[in-house]
Amino acid sequence: MAEPDPGGVEPGESWPQNVLFYTWPCGNKRHRKARAQRIMLNARRGGGEWSCRECGDPVPFTRRADAAFCREGCRKRAARARRAATGAQRPFET
Secondary structure: OOOOOOOOEEEOOOOOOOEEEOOOOOOOOHHHHHHHHHHHHHHHHOOOOOEOOOOOOEOOOOOOOOOOOOOHHHHHHHHHHHHHHHOOOOOOOO
């Protein structure tokens, strides 16, 4: 899946109260506005910073707005920990 436009959304001066999103004079602007609103919601929920659930580092603005982890390694580490905690096996293991 393609990443979002890296220059489309960035933190504002009073982060996390505002997020700047850039638009163009014509066309549909809803997707950037919705992404900016989702990023602000994530930041407010995380105590003022949009942070990774695994390592606690800030999530880069180049990630999707619904991203919970800062990179693939953190996402995989969390999945392995969940599998180990439940004792579940991978589908292809017997």
